[in-house]
Amino acid sequence: MKEEVTDFIQKHQLLAAGKTVLVAVSGGPDSMALLHYFKSIREQWQLRVIALSVDHQLRGIESKEDLLYVEGICNEWGIEFIGTSINVNEFKKREQLGTQVAARVLRYQFFEEQMRRLQADYLAFGHHGDDQIETMLMKFTRSGDPGSITGIPVKRAFAGGQIIRPFLCLTKQAIEDYCKRNGINPRLDPSNNSIDYTRNFFRKQIVPLLKAKNSSLHRTMQHLHESLEADKEFIQMEGEKMFQEVVHLEENPKKVMFDIDVFKSRASALQRSTFHLILNYLYGDLPKDLSYVHEDQFFSLMASQKSNTQIDFPRHLKVLKAYNKLIFYFYHEEPVLSDFHDVIPIPGEISLPNGSKLIATYIDHVPGQNENTYICLENNITLPLHIRFRREGDRMSWKGLNGSKKLKDIFMDAKIPLHERNRWPVVTDNNGEIIWLVGLKKRDSIPRQDKSLYIQLYYEKGIL
Template identity: 55%
Template sequence: MRQTVISFIQKHKLIAKHKTVLVGVSGGPDSMALLHFLRSIQTEWSLKIIAIAVDHQLRGDESKADIEYVKNMCKKWNIEFYGTSVDVPSYKIDRQVGTELAARELRYAVFEDQMKTHNADYLALGHHGDDQIETMLMGLTRYANSRALTGIPLKRIFSTGKIVRPFLCVSRDEIERYCLDEHISPRRDPTNDETNFTRNYFRKYMVPLLKEQNRNIHTTVQHLSESLQDDEQFLMKEANNLFKQVILFDKKNNRASLKIREFVTHSRALQRRVYHLILNYLYDELPNYLSYMHEEQFFSLLKSNKANAQVDFPHKLIVEKSYQQVNFYFSDHAQKPHSFNEIIAIPGELDLPDGSKLLAIHTKDPGVQTEKNYLCGVDQVSLPLHIRTRQAGDRMRWKGLNGSKKIKDIFIDAKIPVNERDKWPIVTDNNGEILWLVGLKKGKPTRQKKSTSYIQLFYDKGNL
């Protein structure tokens, strides 16, 4: 086994010589075998080894005895030792999380602290090939995405260095034989035999069935895991690049949006990963009941023939389709429309609630007209002019139109998103006649008189 692990470490560049390695040690066969193995190469590889043991306060005197056992073995093997205890029972109540997650979070907090204290290069953990099989089987039964099948990573960035798992190339049986051969008498956690824990159920009933078909299933599964992780790493790199290109993310208001036509030109594999990146950005912590059904709802929304539709996600997240755009926002953070009604001073400049500006001047030279300015004769309108948001029953008329048209219908024809309509600026005269639906339509004043003096309005907003 020793040579198998050394070859595995060298192949994947898990540990380099002349480095500091922390080892997470519980006292069980896996971690004790790992500690002993690293000690066996310590001198040749010039490694500084420090054992870290954490009592989770879940098994009373037994878990205290585990820590004491590790401490004594480290003294016998001349290995530096650090032991501590964490209050998992209290933590799980405070955070409203399960025992396993609470223990993991507190344990890794200790690991991170010790990595920083020793400026360590590696944290070595004793996960082995059978753990990999169990993890991938659990992923298959719990989740509906390929990332859940990638299993336990060989290495990953952590604190001041990396987490590494040198034993993923060997089975539980090989580790047990190693302990016998090296006269290691590890501690045994009786909860490992209780099948009410999901992992233990797979360990006791599922893994043995697979091993009947393939004695080296741990090697096969580890190779599959590495291949899937390579594929996933590439796809996530591409997805992150796509995310930067097509997703508009508003950190201040915790909102995101995408243009459907641009988004759907990319492969479904990348679309799916970008969707999950959006959720990771928006949620502080992904809800447990966020499932593949929500993913299906998102993709159905993209293909929907409805101009406006929405789906409710967990924790008040709204996924809203508005014509060719999809918006993600939390309902309790939804931006309320900026309702306003202001008189326009001529000449003068007016700041509007959304940060846009309106400039008004008198002029005798109409100049070049664009969608961002409006011109009318002084004698054609009733002063003062107003700028406001829409009101029920608003209609306007313009040159070439027979009669008038509802502002609502103009918005629909122009495919203006629903959430934009209630804050859209409208210019009227003092009689309420709509002169300008800013950026969309220029009205025709009722009074058609020739003028030599004009009012010129300029509207300044980047997206109009």
């Protein structure tokens, strides 16, 4: 067994000579075998080995005795020992957490403190190949996302060093046999025999059936985990490139947009990866009720033939398909804006509720103009001018149009998303006639005579 573990360490570059290794030791077979293994190689590798043990105070005197047992073995083996007791029940009530989660949070806080205090290089755990099988099977039953069906990492960064798991190449039976051969009498936690815990159910009921068909299942699962991790790392790297190239981000409030045709031109694996990067950007901390169902809805929305439709994600996130654009935005309750109405001071400026400004001035000549500028003659228009948001039934006419056209149809022709239309500025004369649908349509062409002053309206765009 020792040679197998050493080969695994070298294959994955888990250890370097002359370093400080903290070993998490509960007193059970796995951690005691791990501590013994590091005891056996510490001179050869010139390691400083320190045992860390935690009493969770969940089994009264028994859990305290586990801590004392580990301390006694460390004294016998000449290994430095650091132990602590933590009040899991008090912490879980205060933070409203489950027992297992609360215990893990406190345990890792202790480990991190010791890693930083001792400036340790490694924190070693005794997770083994059967743990890997259980973990991956549990994920198979919970998720349909390939990115989340991975197992326990062989190593990962932690508190300025690395967490390492040298025993992932071993079975539980191999570890128990190692303990017997080396005279190790570990402590046993009776809760490990209860199938009330999900992991124990898989351990007792499912894994033995599968191992009867494949005695090397732990190697198969470890290989699968490593393959999936390598694939995921590559896809994530390429997905981040796609995210940078295709996705447009906005802040305050957060919004994400992209062109559907451009998005769909990339490989489906990269589309999925980019979708999850978008969710990470928007949420930060992903909601627990977010699942592969939402991914399916997202791809169905992109394939929809409807011009304007949307779906709801957790925490008020909306995903809107507006023609060939897909827009992610958070819906927040806010005052109805369609009643906004104000008189335009000339000269002067007005701040609109959508974050934009309208600036009005007198000018004596016609400069160059664009879609955000409207110019008219003062004596050819009924003053004062007004600005408001659109209203139900609004119609507009302009030179060359036979009759008038609904603003709704103008928006549709311009492919303006539904959620932007009710906040779109409309300029009217004092008779209520629409003279400018800002940025889209103007009633009058540019005047070309000098009998009066010109009025220029300039729209400084904010967030529509």
